Amino acid sequence: xxxxxxxxxxxxxxxxxxxxxxxxxxxxxxxxxxxxxxxxxxxxxxxxxxxxxxxxxxxxxxxxxxxxxxxxxxxxxxxxxxxxxxxxxxxxxxxxxxxxxxxxxxxxxxxxxxxxxxxxxxxxxxxxxxxxxxxxxxxxxxxxxxxxxxxxxxxxxxxxxxxxxxxxxxxxxxxxxxxxxxxxxxxxxxxxxxxxxxxxxxxxxxxxxxxxxxxxxxxxxxxxxxxxxxxxxxxxxxxxxxxxxxxxxxxxxxxxxxxxxxxxxxxxxxxxxxxxxxxxxxxxxxxxxxxxxxxxxxxxxxxxxxxxxxxxxxxxxxxxxxxxxxxxxxxxxxxxxxxxxxxxxxxxxxxxxxxxxxxxxxxxxxxxxxxxxxxxxxxxxxxxxxxxxxxxxxxxxxxxxxxxxxxxxxxxxxxxxxxxxxxxxxxxxxxxxxxxxxxxxxxxxxxxxxxxxxxxxxxxxxxxxxxxxxxxxxxxxxxxxxxxxxxxxxxxxxxxxxxx
Amino acid sequence: xxxxxxxxxxxxxxxxxxxxxxxxxxxxxxxxxxxxxxxxxxxxxxxxxxxxxxxxxxxxxxxxxxxxxxxxxxxxxxxxxxxxxxxxxxxxxxxxxxxxxxxxxxxxxxxxxxxxxxxxxxxxxxxxxxxxxxxxxxxxxxxxxxxxxxxxxxxxxxxxxxxxxxxxxxxxxxxxxxxxxxxxxxxxxxxxxxxxxxxxxxxxxxxxx
Numbered sequence: 001x002x003x004x005x006x007x008x009x010x011x012x013x014x015x016x017x018x019x020x021x022x023x024x025x026x027x028x029x030x031x032x033x034x035x036x037x038x039x040x041x042x043x044x045x046x047x048x049x050x051x052x053x054x055x056x057x058x059x060x061x062x063x064x065x066x067x068x069x070x071x072x073x074x075x076x077x078x079x080x081x082x083x084x085x086x087x088x089x090x091x092x093x094x095x096x097x098x099x100x101x102x103x104x105x106x107x108x109x110x111x112x113x114x115x116x117x118x119x120x121x122x123x124x125x126x127x128x129x130x131x132x133x134x135x136x137x138x139x140x141x142x143x144x145x146x147x148x149x150x151x152x153x154x155x156x157x158x159x160x161x162x163x164x165x166x167x168x169x170x171x172x173x174x175x176x177x178x179x180x181x182x183x184x185x186x187x188x189x190x191x192x193x194x195x196x197x198x199x200x201x202x203x204x205x206x207x208x209x210x211x212x213x214x215x216x217x218x219x220x221x222x223x224x225x226x227x228x229x230x231x232x233x234x235x236x237x238x239x240x241x242x243x244x245x246x247x248x249x250x251x252x253x254x255x256x257x258x259x260x261x262x263x264x265x266x267x268x269x270x271x272x273x274x275x276x277x278x279x280x281x282x283x284x285x286x287x288x289x290x291x292x293x294x295x296x297x298x299x300x301x302x303x304x305x306x307x308x309x310x311x312x313x314x315x316x317x318x319x320x321x322x323x324x325x326x327x328x329x330x331x332x333x334x335x336x337x338x339x340x341x342x343x344x345x346x347x348x349x350x351x352x353x354x355x356x357x358x359x360x361x362x363x364x365x366x367x368x369x370x371x372x373x374x375x376x377x378x379x380x381x382x383x384x385x386x387x388x389x390x391x392x393x394x395x396x397x398x399x400x401x402x403x404x405x406x407x408x409x410x411x412x413x414x415x416x417x418x419x420x421x422x423x424x425x426x427x428x429x430x431x432x433x434x435x436x437x438x439x440x441x442x443x444x445x446x447x448x449x450x451x452x453x454x455x456x457x458x459x460x461x462x463x464x465x466x467x468x469x470x471x472x473x474x475x476x477x478x479x480x481x482x483x484x485x486x487x488x489x490x491x492x493x494x495x496x497x498x499x500x
Numbered sequence: 501x502x503x504x505x506x507x508x509x510x511x512x513x514x515x516x517x518x519x520x521x522x523x524x525x526x527x528x529x530x531x532x533x534x535x536x537x538x539x540x541x542x543x544x545x546x547x548x549x550x551x552x553x554x555x556x557x558x559x560x561x562x563x564x565x566x567x568x569x570x571x572x573x574x575x576x577x578x579x580x581x582x583x584x585x586x587x588x589x590x591x592x593x594x595x596x597x598x599x600x601x602x603x604x605x606x607x608x609x610x611x612x613x614x615x616x617x618x619x620x621x622x623x624x625x626x627x628x629x630x631x632x633x634x635x636x637x638x639x640x641x642x643x644x645x646x647x648x649x650x651x652x653x654x655x656x657x658x659x660x661x662x663x664x665x666x667x668x669x670x671x672x673x674x675x676x677x678x679x680x681x682x683x684x685x686x687x688x689x690x691x692x693x694x695x696x697x698x699x700x701x702x703x704x705x706x707x708x709x
Contacts, residue, residue: 065669136670143677147684157691163704166688170635173648173681177655180674181628184659184666191663199667243707 005061005068008051009131012076015040015047016083016124024117026110034091037116041087048080052483057490062203067133070490074340075130075266078347079259081470083123085348086251088463089355090116093251096362096455115155115249122148122255129263135200135274138267139176139183142231145260146172153248153256164240164247171240172231179227185220186274189213205274206497212278221279224271225287231264233318234291234325235298242302245314246367250358253310257317257354258347265324265343273497281331288329289420295322296427304434308367309357312438313350316393319431320346323424327408328495335411337492341475342404348471349401352464353389356382359460360442363451369438374447382456383443385464390439392468394432400471403478501541505619508534509601512623512630515650516593521575521642525568528646532563535653538620539660546664555665558675559656567649567682574686575642578699589637593630596637600629617661624661627654641689641699645682652678 003011019040023033052073055061060069094112125148129141146169154165187200193211198204226237233241245253272284299318306312320342327339359382364372375383392399395406405428412421478485511531518524536559543552604625608618631651635644656674665671689699696703 134667134670136666137673140670140673140677144680147677147680150684151687154688154691157695159695159704160706162688162692162695163707166641166692166701166704167707169681169684169688170644170648174632174635174651177651181655181658184655184663187659187666188662200670247707 003050003054005051005054006063006066008047008054009063009066009068011047012044012051012127013124013131015044016120016127020117020120020124023113023120026113028113030112033113033116034094037090037120038087040120041083045080045084048076052077052487057487060203062133065133065137066131067203068131069494070487071266071269071340071494072130073487074344074491075262076127078262078344079123079126079130081344081467082255082259082347082351085351085355085463085467086119086123086255089460090119090251092455092457092460093249093355093358096359097249111155115152118148118152118155119252119255122152122252123259126259126263130266133202135183135186135202135205135271138202138270139180142179142228142264142267143173143176145263146176146231149248149252149256149260152252153244155249155252158247161247164243168240168244171237175227175230175237177227178223178230182220182223182225182227182271185216185223186271189216189220202270202274209274209277209497212275214278214280217275217278218283221272221275221284221287224268224275225291228264228268228271229291232261232268232321232325233295234322235295235318238295238298238318241318242311242314245317245354246308246310250310250354250361253313253357254351254354257314258351261317261321262343262347265321269328269495273494276497285329285331288325289417292322292324292326292329293420293424293427295319295325296424296431300427300430300434303431304437306434306438307370309360309369309372309438309442310354310367312369312435313353313357316431316435317346317350319428320350323405323408323428326420326424327411330411330415330417331496332411332415333492333496334414335408336495337488338404338407338411340488340491340495341478342401342408345400345404345471345475348467349389349392349399352385352467353393355460355464356386356389356456359456360386362455363453364449365452369442371449372442373445373449375443375451378447378451379454379456381454381461385456385461386439387443388468389464390435392471394435395428398472398476399468400475403475501538502619504534504538504541505623508538508623509626512627512650513594513597515646516597516630516634517590519590521578521640522572524643524646525572525575528571528649529564529568531650531653532559532568535657536560536564538657542660542664551665551668554668555660555671558671562675562679563649563653566679570682570686571642571645574690577690578642578693593633593637596633597626597630600633601626603629620661621658624654624658627651627657630654639700639702641685641692641701644701645685645689648685649678649682 055073057070125141125144132138150165150169153168154161189212194208230237245257296319299315303312303315324339324342327335361367363379392401395401409421511527515527518527536556539556539559543556604622608622627650631647631654634647692699
């Protein structure tokens with residue numbers, strides 16, 4: 001079977017949509033639903049691999065509404081991996097949550113179809129975000145992800161999840177509305193300088209980006225940065241983030257943190273690439289460095305005093321995205337490449353960690369880390385994987401994040417910002433101490449509560465181990481895997497927009 | 501056009517004064533009607549094709565009929581609403597709106613002196629900022645939804661004036677998103693009524709740190 005790029009993209013976009021429509025009708029049995037879910041995600045994953053093999057990173061593919069270049073291909077790999085992991089862990093998660101004895105959804109077993117429908121449509125919209133060629137459509141799809149994921153965050157409709165969702169929708173919609181204003185201003189600039197042909201088409205704007213009016217472009221950038229920055233969770237627009245991540249179902253938190261934030265970063269970068277030549281990189285660099293480092297600085301104290309395990313992971317997510325924005329603001333090729341690599345590694349590790357946090361919550365019936373002790377004795381398998389995940393998250397070798405964080409920090413020192421590099425290192429050390437302290441307390445010590453037993457199943461361990469190993473293989477062996485190396489090089493070149 | 505701006509400013513100020521939920525929704529609908537008329541006026545001044553009619557028609561369907569209708573249906577269910585905070589910030593939001601109006605005109609004078617649509621730009625800035633202040637200062641969920649739509653209307657009006665309408669696909673997408681946003685918010689509000697017995701958002705303050 002040989003498909004060309006267009007057909008593969010159609011397959012990638014058709015499968016999740018069809019599945020979510022089918023599962024929304026709630027007419028399939030549960031077993032069929034679970035298997036079909038895995039089949040669909042595996043199919044999409046296979047199609048993305050086939051696309052990677054067919055696609056030449058030097059030649060972007062441009063359709064009427066679709067645009068695929070190295071950067072979008074990289075994002076597709078991230079989303080596809082998480083989609084695959086989601087599908088293969090969802091049965092265990094749902095079984096646990098609908099368990100007769102302690103599961104939260106025990107009275108709502110029939111909601112599984114709805115959960116699948118919403119999750120798959122959520123992933124489908126994220127696939128659309130990275131495939132559309134139009135800045136306006138990127139805005140539309142990003143806003144749509146907010147709305148669909150809001151229903152997922154509020155999936156259990158508890159008081160806390162309602163509060164979190166209300167905050168999430170209100171803050172993000174306002175932020176995204178400001179981004180719409182920014183997009184409108186970009187269109188206004190385009191109308192004034194290039195006419196209404198190819199309205200908001202990314203490729204067209206990219207080719208003509210030097211013609212933009214600098215003052216207006218700066219004006220637009222401010223709105224776009226605040227708007228999409230809200231969605232990324234940059235401080236001080238982050239107030240929704242820990243609430244939404246901690247109250248959502250574990251799998252949704254993983255998708256939110258791993259792929260949705262990455263999509264927001266992607267869209268912000270696409271917009272910045274267009275505005276870069278006219279504004280000049282100094283302004284953008286200062287903006288990204290300041291907000292990135294400020295985000296890390298805000299996240300650190302909250303991690304240290306945190307009691308809720310998922311909130312802790314949420315703040316760690318903020319730290320990672322702050323670091324990535326700062327690394328993007330350096331405008332050196334090494335840092336840009338490491339930033340894209342970290343996008344990938346962070347997504348994998350954070351998805352596994354959120355999934356494991358969900359397992360731990362299931363095992364102990366609480367989110368409070370102060371009430372969990374002696375996991376190593378009571379639930380050895382979950383404890384081992386949690387330790388591995390945390391070690392990976394904190395950027396210790398041999399896991400993937402070590403490589404990407406190392407090169408991002410290296411970027412600080414080779415680009416005339418050594419003091420910022422030192423500051424970042426200090427902040428990251430604070431992060432490491434905070435997280436490690438809490439997790440070690442949970443893992444060690446004498447058990448004080450009865451656990452519900454080992455809930456971490458065989459398939460889960462395979463998937464989580466696979467994610468961790470995949471991240472390591474890709475980051476450590478990047479020089480050897482020619483196709484990914486080539487792709488990443490090209491993607492970094494696109495991110496820098498030919499400036500550096 | 502001048503009359504429209506006057507009416508628009510009047511409705512926005514009224515919006516900040518209203519505390520009754522039903523009247524707030526009616527206010528919202530009439531605000532959207534004015535926006536729709538503005539769409540037609542601006543659209544027909546630039547041509548007679550489908551792109552001239554489309555924004556106005558969509559505004560009427562989505563923002564005049566559907567959104568206020570959905571919110572109104574919800575409001576009718578909220579009969580025994582237990583009010584927790586009686587001291588409302590009505591006066592503050594009106595004063596804020598007045599300040600925003602002055603600020604809008606000052607901004608327009610600074611940025612584009614003598615431009616053709618300065619009244620519309622100023623009133624759309626007023627709408628954006630008033631929408632924000634309604635969402636921040638007011639506690640009732642319904643009023644916050646009204647604030648969100650006001651904000652969106654303001655941005656839409658500004659966009660319409662600056663660019664004579666976005667590309668058609670994008671425009672459709674924007675309307676679809678506003679539609680889904682309101683559906684999601686209505687679902688959330690009715691759930692809030694079930695689990696908190698009120699739609700006052702100030703009861704939700706458990707998540708911190």
